[in-house]
Amino acid sequence: MGSKLNNKFQKFIFILDAVRKDHVSLYGYDRKTTPYIDKFAKNADIYQWAIAPAPYTLASVPSILSGKYPHEMSNKFTSGKFEAHDFKKIDNLRKKGVNAAFFTANIVTSSKNTNLNESFDYFYDENPDANINEAYLYQSASKVMEAVYDFVKRNKNRDFIAFVHLMEAHGPYVPDMQVIFNDDLLFKQDKRKISRVINDALTGVNAEDLVDQIAVPRYQLLETVEGPDGLEDFERSINYYIAKYDTGINYLDSQLGLFFDYLKKLGIYNASEIVITSDHGEFLGEENIYFSHGIMPHPAVALVPLIHKKPFQDKSKLMENSVSVKDFINYLDDGVWPETAGRVYSIHPKSFGFTSKQKYFLVHNGDLHHSETYKECLFPTKNFDIGEIYTNFEELNINIKEYVFSKGEVNFQKIISNKENGELIKAYLTLQRMNYTYIKDRAKWEIMKSEKVQDELRSVVSDSQKQLQLLSNQIKDLRKERASLKNRIRAFEQSKTFTYWRLYCKLRDRIWKK
Amino acid sequence: MTLKQKIKRAEKVIQESASKWKPEEIAIAWTGGKDSTVILDMARRVFGNKIPFRVMFNDSTLEFDEIYEFVKKYKREWDLDLLWIKHLDQDLAAYQKSQDQDEQMEIMRIAKINAINFSIEEYNLKAFLSGIRKDEHEARADETYFSKRSTHMRVHPILDFTINDIWKYIKEYNVPYVDLYDKGYKSLGEKPFTSPVDDPDAPERAGRDATKEKVMKRLRKLGYW
Numbered sequence: 065m066g067s068k069l070n071n072k073f074q075k076f077i078f079i080l081d082a083v084r085k086d087h088v089s090l091y092g093y094d095r096k097t098t099p100y101i102d103k104f105a106k107n108a109d110i111y112q113w114a115i116a117p118a119p120y121t122l123a124s125v126p127s128i129l130s131g132k133y134p135h136e137m138s139n140k141f142t143s144g145k146f147e148a149h150d151f152k153k154i155d156n157l158r159k160k161g162v163n164a165a166f167f168t169a170n171i172v173t174s175s176k177n178t179n180l181n182e183s184f185d186y187f188y189d190e191n192p193d194a195n196i197n198e199a200y201l202y203q204s205a206s207k208v209m210e211a212v213y214d215f216v217k218r219n220k221n222r223d224f225i226a227f228v229h230l231m232e233a234h235g236p237y238v239p240d241m242q243v244i245f246n247d248d249l250l251f252k253q254d255k256r257k258i259s260r261v262i263n264d265a266l267t268g269v270n271a272e273d274l275v276d277q278i279a280v281p282r283y284q285l286l287e288t289v290e291g292p293d294g295l296e297d298f299e300r301s302i303n304y305y306i307a308k309y310d311t312g313i314n315y316l317d318s319q320l321g322l323f324f325d326y327l328k329k330l331g332i333y334n335a336s337e338i339v340i341t342s343d344h345g346e347f348l349g350e351e352n353i354y355f356s357h358g359i360m361p362h363p364a365v366a367l368v369p370l371i372h373k374k375p376f377q378d379k380s381k382l383m384e385n386s387v388s389v390k391d392f393i394n395y396l397d398d399g400v401w402p403e404t405a406g407r408v409y410s411i412h413p414k415s416f417g418f419t420s421k422q423k424y425f426l427v428h429n430g431d432l433h434h435s436e437t438y439k440e441c442l443f444p445t446k447n448f449d450i451g452e453i454y455t456n457f458e459e460l461n462i463n464i465k466e467y468v469f470s471k472g473e474v475n476f477q478k479i480i481s482n483k484e485n486g487e488l489i490k491a492y493l494t495l496q497r498m499n500y501t502y503i504k505d506r507a508k509w510e511i512m513k514s515e516k517v518q519d520e521l522r523s524v525v526s527d528s529q530k531q532l533q534l535l536s537n538q539i540k541d542l543r544k545e546r547a548s549l550k551n552r553i554r555a556f557e558q559s560k561t562f563t564y565w566r567l568y569c570k571l572r573d574r575i576w577k578k
Numbered sequence: 579m580t581l582k583q584k585i586k587r588a589e590k591v592i593q594e595s596a597s598k599w600k601p602e603e604i605a606i607a608w609t610g611g612k613d614s615t616v617i618l619d620m621a622r623r624v625f626g627n628k629i630p631f632r633v634m635f636n637d638s639t640l641e642f643d644e645i646y647e648f649v650k651k652y653k654r655e656w657d658l659d660l661l662w663i664k665h666l667d668q669d670l671a672a673y674q675k676s677q678d679q680d681e682q683m684e685i686m687r688i689a690k691i692n693a694i695n696f697s698i699e700e701y702n703l704k705a706f707l708s709g710i711r712k713d714e715h716e717a718r719a720d721e722t723y724f725s726k727r728s729t730h731m732r733v734h735p736i737l738d739f740t741i742n743d744i745w746k747y748i749k750e751y752n753v754p755y756v757d758l759y760d761k762g763y764k765s766l767g768e769k770p771f772t773s774p775v776d777d778p779d780a781p782e783r784a785g786r787d788a789t790k791e792k793v794m795k796r797l798r799k800l801g802y803w
Contacts, residue, residue, distance in 0.1 A: 259695075260666070260668075260692050261688045261691055261692055262672070262688065263672060263676075263681060263684050263685050263688060264684070265681060267672055267675055267676045267681060267685070268668070268671050268672025268673075268674075268675035268676065268685075269668075269672065273668050282684065282688055287728075289727065291710060291715070291718070292710075292714060292715035292718070292783060293687070293690065293767070294687035294688070294690050294691060295687065295688070295690075295691045296691070296727065296732065297727040297728055297729075298691075298728075299728065300728060300729075
């Protein structure tokens with residue numbers, strides 16, 4: 065174990081690409097996806113309101129490395145070419161003798177696609193030359209971690225900062241890995257099937273199309289059969305894809321667990337400062353968008369895990385304040401996360417989301433979204449065309465800061481000053497927390513009340529005495545939970561809030577239909 | 579295997595299909611090209627000129643005019659139970675919106691599987707006969723005559739035919755074909771993505787654009803990952 069005499073500057077920032085906060089078991093996910101992170105968090109600060117600076121990698125990761133929002137950087141979102149001054153913070157550390165390293169499994173942040181390598185002393189970016197859906201499109205975490213182990217071994221007596229960018233939660237979801245989490249209620253209850261394949265850049269795809277479809281981008285498809293004229297078959301079950309996504313997260317977690325053991329063996333774990341976070345999340349059906357990101361900073365994509373272990377931290381602390389993931393590098397300057405006046409952003413060339421008093425607002429193409437409940441959207445979204453966004457900005461040389469914020473702000477004001485919309489938003493904000501609890505309870509109740517649950521439990525156990533006892537206990541627990549849920553739902557439905565909630569739903573439906 | 583044996587084998591596969599599924603559950607995928615037209619001809623011979631199965635033409639709206647004329651003509655002459663399946667309007671709208679040829683090709687390839695899936699569900703199809711051949715593409719090397727898919731069975735009667743076998747069959751049985759083949763086209767895809775080939779020894783799919791790697795490059799450029 066490490067000793068307090070070790071006062072080296074040794075920092076690790078793990079960026080787990082595409083991991084959304086609510087699929088990390090530490091944050092309450094029903095699947096035990098991250099046992100090692102959960103354990104790690106017992107001696108760390110756990111941030112409830114960590115916001116990714118952008119909803120896609122090419123904007124988000126450089127932002128995390130620089131401490132600036134994407135629009136504050138020299139290239140304004142549009143390419144992988146950066147100026148040296150973008151990474152001044154890292155440069156300052158290097159000038160102080162800190163060895164700066166970046167390890168990436170992602171081709172997007174590699175030297176093939178960016179000049180990020182120029183800002184680091186050590187840069188690992190060995191990527192496989194893979195074709196879409198034929199193998200992994202990225203380097204495996206185990207391979208990248210080998211390089212990290214080697215780096216740590218060589219530098220254990222030096223000051224260093226190491227950014228490690230890993231990819232197994234990114235689509236296509238671990239195509240060569242055996243799926244786990246495919247035998248639980250979440251899996252069994254989800255009967256949704258893919259009904260349409262769409263192009264990867266979502267060109268020409270809009271919200272209206274998606275209302276009656278479950279559409280998935282081509283590159284995400286698993287178990288594909290290909291012919292010379294294109295795709296012939298693929299796995300259609302949504303539950304399979306989500307279980308695979310969770311499998312990827314679980315694999316990353318196991319890699320971190322092994323690495324922490326290694327640091328302990330070297331005696332530098334306690335003294336190390338370690339951050340685990342993500343560059344963005346992933347749509348898993350929110351707004352009828354499946355297995356994609358980069359479209360807009362929706363809460364499913366903007367809210368990410370952030371767990372921060374300081375040197376020799378021996379307690380867990382829940383952090384309720386909003387922070388931007390990009391600010392860790394700024395935090396290193398003065399030891400506290402920068403004051404953000406409770407408001408941090410996730411930014412996209414056409415939209416921005418921001419936190420305010422533990423709520424998250426999103427303005428996209430003039431539509432206002434609001435949610436910590438993920439599935440809520442106050443107004444329907446139009447135009448998911450990712451390619452168009454980049455083309456416009458590159459060709460038109462638009463000032464993104466002015467365009468995104470000014471236009472967004474004007475739209476936001478317009479929306480809230482409309483009387484009917486204003487009422488809707490007010491009703492929503494008032495009801496939000498109760499509504500969320502109710503929806504969650506209600507959804508769970510639908511599952512619990514189903515007799516199928518018990519049938520399925522019966523089907524998975526054989527008739528040995530021990531297993532029968534186990535089954536009987538499980539049924540007892542289920543009955544208890546059912547009773548409690550029933551009471552909570554009844555209490556809510558008898559409350560004044562429920563009346564307001566129904567009014568809110570009516571108002572919302574009316575506005576949507578216009 | 580001689581051509582005669584291959585033909586016998588193909589006919590047996592068609593007959594086996596008829597015994598495994600009801601006629602209305604079977605569709606022959608007809609592109610208007612030489613291979614699928616050979617299957618139609620075989621089926622006509624097997625069943626005495628009247629094919630009991632459905633015949634599905636997947637209309638991308640971008641086919642050659644000659645293909646449309648050919649399909650219409652032989653639908654009438656052969657009295658085919660033709661399912662004319664146009665690509666989904668949403669896919670065609672996405673195609674129109676895209677400004678990038680690689681992306682347009684990607685959209686069209688996707689549109690094809692969407693249309694097939696739609697038809698399988700809509701018409702409750704259980705088997706789908708298609709004219710794929712092992713020598714056409716390396717992806718076909720491990721294919722079998724009956725190949726299970728998640729929602730249906732793919733049946734490949736002419737899997738062992740070579741391109742020479744196809745042309746020999748066409749000549750021997752006097753099978754009609756689109757005259758584009760006489761104008762240098764080796765394989766027929768959508769009009770914007772298919773061109774004639776000067777070199778008679780060029781591979782069969784030489785005139786067909788390939789998209790995979792280009793799509794990948796575009797995704798990387800977008801930084802979508």
